[in-house]
Amino acid sequence: MHRLQDLRQSLPHGGDPVRECDILVVGAGPAGSMAAFTAAPHCDVVVLEKRAHIGVPKQCAEGTSEGLFEKLNIPLNPTWISRKIEFARLISPSRITVDLKDERVKQLKFGYVLERKKFDKGLAELAARKGAEFHLRTQYQGLKREDNHVVVKARQFNEDLTFKAKIVIAADGLMSRVAKDLGIDSTTNLRHLESCCQYEMTGIDRESCIELYFGNEIAPKGYAWIFPKEGDVANVGIGILPTRAEYPAKYYLDKFVNWLGLSGEIVEVNAGGVPVSGPLDQTYDDNLLIAGDAAHMANPISGGGIHTAMLSGKYAGDTARKAVETQSLDKKTLSEYETLWKADFGRELDMSLKGRFILEEFTDEDFDATAQWMNEKGVGQLGAVDLVKFALKRHPTFAVKFASFLTS
Ligand SMILES: Cc1cc2nc3c(=O)[nH]c(=O)nc-3n(C[C@H](O)[C@H](O)[C@H](O)COP(=O)(O)OP(=O)(O)OC[C@H]3O[C@@H](n4cnc5c(N)ncnc54)[C@H](O)[C@@H]3O)c2cc1C
Incomplete structure (x- = not known):
């Protein structure tokens, strides 16, 4: 493995080193660092992060x-x-x-309630100790597929950098550009x-x-x-x-x-x-895996996305590692990733999205009545059937929707 620093020193002044690696992760949030932590013991992993301080500023209730x-x-x-x-x-x-x-x-x-400034950085430190190479203040600029690889351009301070990777993991959060640049529309409506x-x-x-x-x-x-x-x-x-x-x-x-x-x-x-749309329809492609917020994996009701970011990061790291080891970088092989995360939390996201649409129709009176009813019943005693019965009395149309998603 040739770290970028070594490559720079070995080139004549003004040279443009290309850092080749197995897996390139864009974004050092929980998804990206978890992917790097998982894959780094087995493969050559590089992480690009545009911020100077991992986890700062926090954009989270933690x-x-x-x-x-x-x-x-x-x-x-x-x-x-x-x-x-x-x-x-x-x-x-x-x-x-x-x-x-x-x-x-x-x-x-x-x-x-975490301290995300310490947590995000701590997770990156764990990945670094497993061998992942981190580039901070390094903004992903664009990429293209070339043969069986992806060539990625990035800007670090005032310098242009080039990376060549077998697999790119898009963990660049809500405003993700990586997946879009490889043809998967990840824009949030x-x-x-x-x-x-x-x-x-x-x-x-x-x-x-x-x-x-x-x-x-x-x-x-x-x-x-x-x-x-x-x-x-x-x-x-x-x-x-x-x-x-x-x-x-x-x-x-x-x-x-x-x-x-x-x-x-x-x-x-x-x-x-x-x-809060629920996950993208497709979270993988040739040479590409998309994890965390970049794949819209936050829970549509709570907005919580730390857990799905970390879990999807782990599955992305695992899948990418296996693909590198077997030299199968095509989307058929990488589709394994989607099977893994769906089996874990696909149903949670599905149910929450349906629940979100129901909650969006609640009036203030509905919220009050629901709270009162939960207390009367005793929250420890409530089951799905009670919920449907309550909804039936209050809003028959909601109840039908409730019942259909509770039994789906
Ligand atoms: C106000 C608020 C409150 C929240 N509260 C909670 C909560 O209490 N619990 C919870 O579970 N979730 C919460 N969330 C959601 C949670 O913060 C995210 O779901 C989670 O951080 C997603 O992790 P991620 O790694 O996918 O993305 P991010 O944490 O967004 O990480 C993406 C990383 O990619 C980097 N990046 C982006 N573009 C580039 C580029 N071009 N080049 C290089 N690097 C790039 C970013 O700098 C960032 O470090 C909250 C969100 C908000 C906005």
């Missing part, structure tokens, strides 16, 4: 599930965790609260783009509980959240569907902060988008 790290066999570094979460609380427009405790919170896949704004605030003393607020005045076709971090710090944020809202996300966030009378100081502002 909540994720407890079982994820065990499932992926990733040693959970305590410095990645800002707060361990005990349960979730749903709050309706009239402030009826429903506490989801124990098993329920596990199903919702929230177990920690505005109808399926959740727009988010978040303040990290001091002075928010909360239990170890994530709070989710629903209502059409509060967060049109989305929800608002308070995710407590260490001490009195919390992520206070909102996600809305801009196509169904009158104002930008920041307007609703400021209104929400005033409504709750939160008086702490804002120490960080984060904004970003989440693709």
Whole structure:
């Protein structure tokens, strides 16, 4: 293997080295670093990241599930965790609260509020220790297929770089360009783009509980959240569907902060988008795998995408490694990747997308009535059949949709 630094030194001044590798990953978020971590012990892996600091700025409320790290066999570094979460609380427009405790919170896949600046970098460090070569402040510019390879152009500071890879893993997030450049349209339709704004605030003393607020005045076709971090710090944020809202996300966030009378100081502002369309129809092609947000794998209801980014990254790394070892870089071989991620979380994304469309039709009265009903029934006792029965009474048309997706 010839690292880029070695190639530069061996060339006469002004030479344009081509760094050949087995797998080129674009993006060092959870999907990209996980792919690199998985493949690097077996193959020559290069990662390009446009940012100077991995994980900075964070564009995330940082909540994720407890079982994820065990499932992926990733040693959970305590410095990645800002707060361990005990349960979730749903709050309706009239402030009826429903506490989801124990098993329920596990199903919702929230177990920690992470410190993503440390977590994203920590994951990259794990991949680097396995042998992956990282290029920071290196922006992917474009690519073309050549014979059985892909030639990638990138810009590092003021320098143009060329890479030649057998497989490219597109892990370049929501605004992904890599897949598009190889002919797979990965643009997120505005109808399926959740727009988010978040303040990290001091002075928010909360239990170890994530709070989710629903209502059409509060967060049109989305929800608002308070995710407590260490001490009195919390992520206070909102996600809305801009196509169904009158104002930008920041307007609703400021209104929400005033409504709750939160008086702490804002120490960080984060904004970003989440693709809530459900996954791309095709997440692989000749020489190409697409993972995480680039493949629209965030959960369409919660907007959570750390878990699917890491899982898809792992499957992409595994599939790419096998393809390199067998020298089969065609889409038929690489389709194995889609089989793997679909078997793991395909149904979760499918169900959530259908659920999202139902929730989008909820009025504020529906949210209140649902919260009241959940408390009367006792959340620990609720099953799918209860949900359908309740929906039947309230909205027969929703109930039919509910029943069809619960049984699909
Ligand atoms: C406000 C907000 C709150 C959220 N809250 C949560 C939450 O609480 N829990 C949860 O699970 N999910 C949450 N999400 C979603 C979550 O952040 C994403 O799903 C997750 O980060 C996806 O990981 P990824 O690796 O696919 O993409 P990203 O984390 O976006 O990483 C992509 C990487 O690619 C790099 N890149 C992009 N273009 C290029 C280029 N041309 N060249 C080189 N590098 C490039 C980027 O710099 C970035 O580092 C939230 C999102 C937002 C916006």
